[in-house]
Amino acid sequence: MRIPCPHCGDRSHDEFSYGGAADRRRPTTADFGPEWLDYVYLRDNPAGLHRELWYHGSGCRCWLIVERNTLSHAITAVHAVLPASSPAMEDA
Amino acid sequence: MTGDQTYRRADGGAIDRSRPLSFQFDGRRYRGYQGDTLAAALLANGVRLVGRSFKYHRPRGILSAGPEEPNALVELRGGARREPNSRATVAELFDGLEARSQNRFPSLSFDVLALNGLLAPLFAAGFYYKTFMWPAAFWEKLYEPLIRRAAGLGRASGLPDPDRYEKATAFCDLLVIGAGPAGLAAALVAGRSGLRVILAEQDFALGGRLLSDRRWIDGRPAIDWVAGVVDELGTMTDVRVLTRTSVIGAYDSGTYAAVERVADHLAEPPPFQPRQRLWRIVARRSVLAAGAIERPLVFGDNDRPGVMLAGAVRGYLNRFAVRPGARAVVFANNDEGARTVADLAAAGVAVAALVDPRPEAAAETRRIVEAAGARLLRGAQVVRARGGTRLTAVELAGVAPGSGIDPVIPCDLLAMSGGWNPTVQLTSHHGGKPVWDATIAGFVPGTVPPGMVVVGAAAGHFILADDLAQGAQAGAAAAQALGVTAAPVPGFSADPETAAILPLWRVPGARGKSFIDFQNDVAVSDVALAEREGFRAVEHLKRYTTLGMATDQGKTANVNGLAVMAELTARSISETGTTTARPPFTPTALGALAGHHRGPDFRPTRLTPGHDWAAEQGARFIEAGAWMRAQAFPQAGDADLQATIDREVLAVRQAVGLCDVTTLGKIDLQGPDVAEFLDRIYINGWKTLAVGRVRYGVMLREDGFVQDDGTTARLGPDHYLMTTTTANAGSVFRHLEFCHQVLWPDLDLRFISVTEQWAQYALAGPRARDVLAGIVDPGFDLDNAAFPHLAATETRVCDGVPARLFRISFSGELAYEIAVPARYGDALARRLMRQGADHGITPYGLEALNILRLEKGHVAGAELNGQTTARDLGFERMMSTRKDYIGRVMARRPALLAPDRPCLVGLRPVAATATLSGGAHLIARGAVANAAADQGHVTSVGASATLGHWIGLGLLANGRARWGEIVRAVDPLRGQDTEVEIVSPLFYDPEGKRLHA
Numbered sequence A: 001m002r003i004p005c006p007h008c009g010d011r012s013h014d015e016f017s018y019g020g021a022a023d024r025r026r027p028t029t030a031d032f033g034p035e036w037l038d039y040v041y042l043r044d045n046p047a048g049l050h051r052e053l054w055y056h057g058s059g060c061r062c063w064l065i066v067e068r069n070t071l072s073h074a075i076t077a078v079h080a081v082l083p084a085s086s087p088a089m090e091d092a
Numbered sequence B: 001m002t003g004d005q006t007y008r009r010a011d012g013g014a015i016d017r018s019r020p021l022s023f024q025f026d027g028r029r030y031r032g033y034q035g036d037t038l039a040a041a042l043l044a045n046g047v048r049l050v051g052r053s054f055k056y057h058r059p060r061g062i063l064s065a066g067p068e069e070p071n072a073l074v075e076l077r078g079g080a081r082r083e084p085n086s087r088a089t090v091a092e093l094f095d096g097l098e099a100r101s102q103n104r105f106p107s108l109s110f111d112v113l114a115l116n117g118l119l120a121p122l123f124a125a126g127f128y129y130k131t132f133m134w135p136a137a138f139w140e141k142l143y144e145p146l147i148r149r150a151a152g153l154g155r156a157s158g159l160p161d162p163d164r165y166e167k168a169t170a171f172c173d174l175l176v177i178g179a180g181p182a183g184l185a186a187a188l189v190a191g192r193s194g195l196r197v198i199l200a201e202q203d204f205a206l207g208g209r210l211l212s213d214r215r216w217i218d219g220r221p222a223i224d225w226v227a228g229v230v231d232e233l234g235t236m237t238d239v240r241v242l243t244r245t246s247v248i249g250a251y252d253s254g255t256y257a258a259v260e261r262v263a264d265h266l267a268e269p270p271p272f273q274p275r276q277r278l279w280r281i282v283a284r285r286s287v288l289a290a291g292a293i294e295r296p297l298v299f300g301d302n303d304r305p306g307v308m309l310a311g312a313v314r315g316y317l318n319r320f321a322v323r324p325g326a327r328a329v330v331f332a333n334n335d336e337g338a339r340t341v342a343d344l345a346a347a348g349v350a351v352a353a354l355v356d357p358r359p360e361a362a363a364e365t366r367r368i369v370e371a372a373g374a375r376l377l378r379g380a381q382v383v384r385a386r387g388g389t390r391l392t393a394v395e396l397a398g399v400a401p402g403s404g405i406d407p408v409i410p411c412d413l414l415a416m417s418g419g420w421n422p423t424v425q426l427t428s429h430h431g432g433k434p435v436w437d438a439t440i441a442g443f444v445p446g447t448v449p450p451g452m453v454v455v456g457a458a459a460g461h462f463i464l465a466d467d468l469a470q471g472a473q474a475g476a477a478a479a480q481a482l483g484v485t486a487a488p489v490p491g492f493s494a495d496p497e498t499a500a501i502l503p504l505w506r507v508p509g510a511r512g513k514s515f516i517d518f519q520n521d522v523a524v525s526d527v528a529l530a531e532r533e534g535f536r537a538v539e540h541l542k543r544y545t546t547l548g549m550a551t552d553q554g555k556t557a558n559v560n561g562l563a564v565m566a567e568l569t570a571r572s573i574s575e576t577g578t579t580t581a582r583p584p585f586t587p588t589a590l591g592a593l594a595g596h597h598r599g600p601d602f603r604p605t606r607l608t609p610g611h612d613w614a615a616e617q618g619a620r621f622i623e624a625g626a627w628m629r630a631q632a633f634p635q636a637g638d639a640d641l642q643a644t645i646d647r648e649v650l651a652v653r654q655a656v657g658l659c660d661v662t663t664l665g666k667i668d669l670q671g672p673d674v675a676e677f678l679d680r681i682y683i684n685g686w687k688t689l690a691v692g693r694v695r696y697g698v699m700l701r702e703d704g705f706v707q708d709d710g711t712t713a714r715l716g717p718d719h720y721l722m723t724t725t726t727a728n729a730g731s732v733f734r735h736l737e738f739c740h741q742v743l744w745p746d747l748d749l750r751f752i753s754v755t756e757q758w759a760q761y762a763l764a765g766p767r768a769r770d771v772l773a774g775i776v777d778p779g780f781d782l783d784n785a786a787f788p789h790l791a792a793t794e795t796r797v798c799d800g801v802p803a804r805l806f807r808i809s810f811s812g813e814l815a816y817e818i819a820v821p822a823r824y825g826d827a828l829a830r831r832l833m834r835q836g837a838d839h840g841i842t843p844y845g846l847e848a849l850n851i852l853r854l855e856k857g858h859v860a861g862a863e864l865n866g867q868t869t870a871r872d873l874g875f876e877r878m879m880s881t882r883k884d885y886i887g888r889v890m891a892r893r894p895a896l897l898a899p900d901r902p903c904l905v906g907l908r909p910v911a912a913t914a915t916l917s918g919g920a921h922l923i924a925r926g927a928v929a930n931a932a933a934d935q936g937h938v939t940s941v942g943a944s945a946t947l948g949h950w951i952g953l954g955l956l957a958n959g960r961a962r963w964g965e966i967v968r969a970v971d972p973l974r975g976q977d978t979e980v981e982i983v984s985p986l987f988y989d990p991e992g993k994r995l996h997a
Ligand SMILES: [Zn+2]
Pocket: A005, A006, A007, A008, A009, A056, A059, A060, A061, A062
């Protein structure tokens, strides 16, 4: 599989590591309960479009959100997680 | 009769008669020519019997002329290069080639195990499941060795492979798979359009079927057309032609795997050349022009040497100028029977008959058969082949009674054709299911991988002029799809032909064993048995009978097998289904997949800047992650490794030791929000860490278990330096990037790994300060008050070398770690050794480091095993209650707070001389040592030179409340059962006085 990194271009998947489903929100509650169990352990396993995290460790070191079809491995969109407004992107 | 190329034609063919080659088969010397395959050269010399079959040891010859060969499997070469199960039909002849038949005992022509054939009922489908069920102990001792001797293939050399293999990556606009007429036309037009093209062909010559059939293109012999195309492709700088290259897999995003047999056609690889090269080809578009594979016909004893595929017969006649027999019968259910008759006759082989089960024959067929002096037997079938180690006659059915035709025809060659199976395997590698096409009686591609177009015979088109046009159009279409102006698509003309077929899956009334899968000895009777016993689904049929499960993956067998099952169950072939083809398409050497990743080159090795220095000190190295680290530094006077370790440990405790700790992960963090970030990463607080101080930290995973530990120093107001364990350096860095980018992008900080930029040494022991004093600047105050335990600073050493100095200790002694830019690492180690000579400085390795940390109860990899919590390891009081941090909530799950969770304890053998072993289970005294009685395990052990006995760390249920209790450390693997006392993990200097000295 090849992932088109928005910073580095089309690269082989072995430059990346997988980070699981995107769009998970770390719970704000300090109480142990279903919210935390869900965040840490429970994942959808969709047959089809999946928004997921990939880390370009052998490239720009950015975490990316990749929209991938789990049936065909077709990738329809890739963008960096870090928003352009982030302090870390200021002089990038 | 053999040994003199009696069956070689006087002229013609693509062999080079000016380059004779000598080779051996089963110890006998033969001659062939450059351009021969081993199979062609054997046939030229009249060798028909080439091997024995897998289960029944039946004599087998050469069936095909290509990679689909199920019968002619031989051992090639000798010594360490011996390779079993090599297909004689693709092995190129070279001078001095040695080949041996396989699977025969004691000799090929007389095989005592052929009596397996008489035991055929025992070896019928499902025999593994039925015969060898009981008793279980018999399997290992009796059945398996017996079967392995009786049924099996060639022998591996058993020696290390002397050859090299390499991997290469290539990118192209268009990958063309197969260089037959369609593939050549595609490459030609794509190349003319300016695309970057890779043309991969498994054969050593380009042309595909055009090499084997006497065809005409644009009014000239097809091989002349091929030569013209090859010449033109050779002038195109963006076209790379890979011969001897099999595309073995189609993967995602247009990625293909291919194996190039760089030197298999030579006695041994030339200097600096690999034997094989594994290509990863990334192609924007691909054209699959892999052709088709001919099907055998299924009749009695159809495996006799001399029964061959008709297309292969034409190949031997035309390409290799070999007559595979002297008197032939052709048996075909399609229009290629006549072509075969014509070619045989043209080569001077007597043709007795064309046996065609179809009732009608075209006028052209009748003319050809008549001209060949042969009989045309319409509506007839071959029901049995006669002969033992070679074919002697065929028995016919369907010959009209009273016609005067003898239903037994003597012959030594039977050319058969049951039609052609398009080579669709690569189209299935993405899960696409081939579709049954009744017109050609074969499977054609269904859904194909993105970017792939299938043309020619691979798509089920068997008319040459159409194949050429399709290929050319595919080449042009690829150009257009990639936004390039396509070169004009030329028109092609070819000699006229027809391709009608009447399916014939098994000959009715066949006598004898009718084989479907030659390599695995699966016959019609086995498929029938599977059907009777209910294994009717294709995947069940395959596994029950082993149909298609040999190294040829059923290339000649699968369709016949499932068609017979369809007939037996009165279903259509579409309803019966097909099995899924998976990579690799052809048998692939493990060496090619491994490439250079073997032995010491299995993966890249990381060396610290002080590696050479350590080697000069006599270091014995050990792998630590990807690093090589000094395990110990043996000296001449050391009795054994333990003595070395003891000496190194005592040197640290009594004088001073030097240890390379460069491999610890180092992460430089800068920015106003670093302290806040560290607060969220570590369980303990960081906002109170002053500039110039260092603190130990523990980080959890979000699930509440410990991820890593290490120290972080504050070098400036906004500048921190974190260390991680060697093993987790990469994963912790990735974790930090996740936390920053995904969880808290609003935090203003940056960080980067500086592990390789800095060399770092631990200087530990009561004399450490004395040694260090010799390299710091004169004004630098090392006094305990000025630079106390857990102090850190940026400074200079050795007259101006930038350095970072930390007062931290893993050993529990007065200790410092000094980091310098990597290029100074080697020099610093040497300087410290000189500086410390008068103080007894001693380099120490990982073993001593481990003993020193055990004596202080510090946890390491065996305790940070991903299943322990901070509480388990005794860090509960470090866990801040005043802030959020990764893992905080999940670490407080009730189960992780249970009092009986295994937690860290020290272990001391009750008998002073007893040893301990890592991994031993902790069991109560008097209890039976079984899983139910398991209370924990021993994680780390070592012989403590300081204390004079063995010590260990372990994880024991409710361990903190059990100090003073005696339990047993039981290690059934090593036969140990040792009484141990549960003690504090802090074995040495529990007050920490030495640390603050
Ligand atoms: Zn990137």
